Amino acid sequence: DVQLVESGGGLVQPGGSxxxxxxxxxxxxxxxxxxxxxxxxxxxxxxxASVRRDGSEEDYVDAVxxxxxxxxxxxxxLLFLQMNSxxxxxxxxxxxxxxxxxxxxxxxxxxxxxxxxTVSS
Amino acid sequence: SxxxxxxxxxxxxxxxxxRITCGGDNIGTKSVHWYQQKPGQAPVLVVxxxxxxxxxxxxxxxxxxSGNTAALTISRVEAxxxxxxxxxxxxxxxxxHVFGIGTKVTVL
Numbered sequence: 001d002v003q004l005v006e007s008g009g010g011l012v013q014p015g016g017s018x019x020x021x022x023x024x025x026x027x028x029x030x031x032x033x034x035x036x037x038x039x040x041x042x043x044x045x046x047x048x049a050s051v052r053r054d055g056s057e058e059d060y061v062d063a064v065x066x067x068x069x070x071x072x073x074x075x076x077x078l079l080f081l082q083m084n085s086x087x088x089x090x091x092x093x094x095x096x097x098x099x100x101x102x103x104x105x106x107x108x109x110x111x112x113x114x115x116x117x118t119v120s121s
Numbered sequence: 122s123x124x125x126x127x128x129x130x131x132x133x134x135x136x137x138x139x140r141i142t143c144g145g146d147n148i149g150t151k152s153v154h155w156y157q158q159k160p161g162q163a164p165v166l167v168v169x170x171x172x173x174x175x176x177x178x179x180x181x182x183x184x185x186x187s188g189n190t191a192a193l194t195i196s197r198v199e200a201x202x203x204x205x206x207x208x209x210x211x212x213x214x215x216x217x218h219v220f221g222i223g224t225k226v227t228v229l
Contacts, residue, residue: 035218037218044205044220044221045156045158045164045207045220045223047217047220050218061217062122095164105211106152106154106169106170107169107209108154108164109169109175
C-alpha cells in the first residue's frame with residue numbers, strides 16, 4: 001500500500017526555520033513528481049511546491065519563493081521542505097502528496113496525514 | 122495567474138443530485154481533478170483527468186469539463202458525502218498547481 005508520512009512540524013517563532021520530511025513507501029518513489037500542499041486553519045488548500053522525479057526541476061508558489069526549498073532523496077524515499085524566514089501566515093497543516101508519473105505534474109492521488117506548522121511569537 | 126472559481130456552498134437532500142462547478146478561462150483545454158476533504162482528514166482524490174475515477178471511488182461520482190466550466194456531479198447523495206470539495210488543475214503557463222476555493226456540500 002502507498003504510504004506517505006510527514007514529520008517535522010511544530011511551533012516556531014517568526015523568522016525561524018523548520019525542515020519537514022515525508023517518508024514514502026509502497027511505490028517506486030523515483031518515478032513520481034512529489035508535491036507539498038498546505039492548509040491554513042479554516043481555509044482551503046494551497047499548493048506550495050513540486051519537484052520533478054529526479055529532482056532536476058522545482059516549482060513554487062510565489063508566496064514562498066526564495067524562502068522555501070523542496071528537495072528529495074530517491075535513495076531513501078524521502079521528500080523534504082526546508083522552510084526559512086517563516087512568517088505568521090505560513091501557519092498551516094502541510095501535506096505531502098504523490099503527483100504525476102508524466103512529464104508534467106497532474107493529479108495528487110495519495111496524501112499524507114499532514115503535519116502542523118505554527119509560526120507565532 | 123490562473124484562477125478557478127467555485128461556489129462556496131451547495132446544499133442537497135439525500136438521494137438527490139449535487140453538481141459542483143469549477144470555472145476557469147478555457148478550462149476545457151486543461152485536465153481537471155477533484156478532491157473530497159472531510160473535517161480533520163487529508164483530501165482524497167475522487168475524480169481525475171476530468172472524468173476518470175480512482176479505484177474505490179463509487180460510480181455516483183462523475184465529472185465533466187467543457188468550455189469555461191468543469192463540474193463534479195454526485196448522484197444519489199448520501200449523508201457520508203458531506204464534505205468540502207476542491208477542483209484543481211496544473212497551469213502550464215505558470216508551472217503552478219491551482220486549487221479552487223472549495224465548495225462545502227451540505228446534506229440536508
